[in-house]
Amino acid sequence: MTAELKKRIAILERMLDNVGACIFSKDLDGRYTYVNQAVLNVFDLNEEDVLGKDDSHFFNLAKSQEVIENDRAVMQTGKVLEKEETNFVKSFNKEKTYRIVKKPIYDEDANIIGLFGIANDISEQRELESKVHEQNQLLDIVLDNVAAHIYMKDDAREFMYVNAKVASLFGLPVSQIIGAKEQDILPEEMAAHFHQSDSELFASGKKQTIEETVTDESGNTRHYLSVKVPFEQQGRRSLIGFSTEVTELYELKEQFRKQANTDYLTGLYNRRYFVEVAEREFKRAMRSGEPFALMSLDIDHFKRINDKFGHPAGDEVLKTIAKNLIGNLRDEDVLARIGGEEFAIILPHTNFEQASKVAERIRDYQSSHAIATEQDDVLAKVSIGLVMREHDDDTFDSMFKRVDKALYQAKEQGRNRVVAHVS
Incomplete structure (x- = not known):
């Protein structure tokens, strides 16, 4: 031999x-x-x-x-x-x-x-797949095994070896890759990304397991779990890399994250995530001293709508009102469905006059625009509570309690109205 x-x-x-x-x-x-x-x-x-x-x-x-x-x-x-x-x-x-x-x-x-x-x-992928099916019955993606992309490079960024999987990824024959430098055959951004992680590997001299994200020539974002192992060959610093594409798993996790934060019917944020975002925005407003408004909205006589037209019609009312609310808000505002027929909105950087106009615009729109359902057109009016962050509000929870009182007062005073600034 x-x-x-x-x-x-x-x-x-x-x-x-x-x-x-x-x-x-x-x-x-x-x-x-x-x-x-x-x-x-x-x-x-x-x-x-x-x-x-x-x-x-x-x-x-x-x-x-x-x-x-x-x-x-x-x-x-x-x-x-x-x-x-x-x-x-x-x-x-x-x-x-x-x-x-x-x-x-x-x-x-x-x-x-x-x-x-x-x-x-x-095994773990199959367990995750089973959990997805049990929890929401919406995802049936089967994560197939993905062969590794295997390659060798030296510290001068020259490829010493690539397997067919790497050649396919680069869109070049193996013969054209071996001996070539990555910056000469790869898009500039991708080559720079690889060079940065490779340089960190050579500096540490230790095996690394990292997540890498690259954009291919078609503009698709690909995610990889890469293992890189440094070694020396005749005084030549080199590395062996193994990259497994985990794009589907990454997207699956993103769907899990989104579903954990989203109301299934309206597509709005749910109560848990709304409170999480609101507390973060509340603290930011406290530090900056900027105005911060909170609105709570409830559909008037929603039970009557369900009883008269049926729950499918009630669901359609909820979905349509969610769309209407989005149309009346800015991108920076945060809207959520926090209960059966109750919605909440935070309006950062918004003073009392501006917030009051938004609340009145929402109330007026809902009181004058019927919602089409399979049964009949339904005029679903709303009651709204509105409060501003005050100096003695130490936590977002104190605002939440006050806006609940404001909403309750709006319903007590006859519904289809806005009650604001309740202490």
């Missing part, structure tokens, strides 16, 4: 040991002939305790028949197998779900002598 070949093998082994996926090979009897570090971590064993042994030592086969059936299918048919596989791992004493790819290994005479496989643990 030549020194160059040994070097390539050493680099490849180092790369494979840093890939998040489990990589392995087996002979026709199902005995392991190669495992990377990820497999050893799963089994919690050393290499000598794994090689030459079959899966009965590592899995509860009574609960893991898939692993045997899948291996047999690959080695008997010669077909490539790509699917999910659930195994009961003894070291974890629990079931783990993997996205696996298994392919046959041939000898020089084209006889199948075993298989090799790549397995990615997707």
